[in-house]
Amino acid sequence: MAKKILIIDDEEQIVTMLDSALTDLGYEVYHTTEALRALDAIREHEPDIVLLDMMMPYLDGTDELQLMKLTQKNTPVVIITAHPEVRDHEEEYHKLGVREILMKPFGMNDLLKTIETILG
Secondary structure (H helix, E strand, O other): OOOEEEEEOOOHHHHHHHHHHHHHOOOEEEEEOOHHHHHHHHHHHOOOEEEEOOOOOOOOHHHHHHHHHHHOOOOOEEEEEOOOOHHHHHHHHHHOOEEEEEEOOOOHHHHHHHHHHHHO
16 A cells, blocks of 8 residues: 655645655655645545645644644654754754654655655
């Protein structure tokens, strides 16, 4: 059975690129570009891993992480972001379920290695 990946990012181009690449590699990929739909998408699709952008309208990535921690099982999260201050809060994010932080623009090989390492 294919591993499920949920992409939460408001940038359509990034979502499309990631969706295409990960689907081609055999992953079952879901996505939402709306931060307010992220928890619904997690409940609906029960992903094995979440790729989370930190800079989104309405709820930012930190808000999403806190809500995920309160409302669901410990799904591993990979932050994908261009936010310059994310590394300053790395310890806090790890406590909220973040396994890795990838700064945009990141290489696809780096993302794939990260996903494979986390999913086994």
